[in-house]
Amino acid sequence: MDLWLSKGHVVDGLWVGSFRPEAKPAIRRILPAKRSPGIGMPYLMRTPALEELPALSALCFRSKAIWGYDDDFMEMCRRELSFDALELRSTSIVVAEEHGKIVGVAQVKVVGKEADLLKLFVEPSALSGGVGRALLAWAAAKVASLGADKLVIEADPDAAPFYRRMGAEDCGVVPSGSIAGRLLPKLVMDLSLPSRTPLPSPSSS
Numbered sequence: 387m388d389l390w391l392s393k394g395h396v397v398d399g400l401w402v403g404s405f406r407p408e409a410k411p412a413i414r415r416i417l418p419a420k421r422s423p424g425i426g427m428p429y430l431m432r433t434p435a436l437e438e439l440p441a442l443s444a445l446c447f448r449s450k451a452i453w454g455y456d457d458d459f460m461e462m463c464r465r466e467l468s469f470d471a472l473e474l475r476s477t478s479i480v481v482a483e484e485h486g487k488i489v490g491v492a493q494v495k496v497v498g499k500e501a502d503l504l505k506l507f508v509e510p511s512a513l514s515g516g517v518g519r520a521l522l523a524w525a526a527a528k529v530a531s532l533g534a535d536k537l538v539i540e541a542d543p544d545a546a547p548f549y550r551r552m553g554a555e556d557c558g559v560v561p562s563g564s565i566a567g568r569l570l571p572k573l574v575m576d577l578s579l580p581s582r583t584p585l586p587s588p589s590s591s
């Protein structure tokens with residue numbers, strides 16, 4: 387079921403949009419998700435359809451390219467930036483929609499008590515409007531509902547400050563899955579512990 391994000395929303399029976407007293411501290415920290423600026427319309431969060439996956443892969447590619455990588459680098463990343471049909475079953479995927487347009491996508495996979503954030507990409511025209519925060523809030527709540535107490539993030543170096551801002555902590559580096567010899571920051575969001583630096587809610591900033 388999909389509901390709007392303005393006063394909180396439910397995706398697959400999961401509340402991710404606003405404060406809920408019994409929510410785990412790390413999830414509470416990210417919530418409430420921001421509205422889009424200006425117009426005040428909420429994001430709709432929903433599972434994508436099979437036929438939307440190629441467009442979502444293209445969104446990830448466009449989004450990654452905002453950091454200024456050259457064409458060769460981007461081509462080497464293409465596989466990692468693409469969705470496979472089987473992933474609709476083996477992972478959890480959500481899109482954020484605004485005015486009927488997809489403005490971001492996230493993908494998580496849970497293995498035991500740990501979960502991986504496989505993708506989190508915002509449409510370049512929608513950057514800095516709270517879509518990333520909304521998607522990460524969904525990711526944290528989704529994996530917690532599936533039994534994970536940690537969300538592991540292998541971040542693009544330019545995106546790492548965003549995850550730190552959202553409460554994730556550095557946990558070393560990992561080799562890139564696309565570029566031989568490249569190391570990426572590894573961050574972990576502990577879903578069971580309160581943050582040392584609580585994230586201010588959008589309304590207080």
Ligand SMILES: CC(C)(COP(=O)(O)OP(=O)(O)OC[C@H]1O[C@@H](n2cnc3c(N)ncnc32)[C@H](O)[C@@H]1OP(=O)(O)O)[C@@H](O)C(=O)NCCC(=O)NCCS
Pocket residue numbers: 449450452505506507508509512513514515516517518519520540541542544545546547548551552588591
């Ligand atoms: C990183 C990314 C997901 C952030 O999404 P976004 O929608 O622009 O971020 P939001 O508007 O939700 O920002 C939430 C907060 O994080 C901060 N923030 C966002 N991106 C940041 C960055 N790169 N560095 C530092 N802070 C950042 C915002 O200022 C905001 O702070 P606030 O709490 O003071 O309001 C987006 O830049 C993106 O898709 N980048 C390209 C693809 C990519 O690298 N994805 C990550 C793959 S690991």
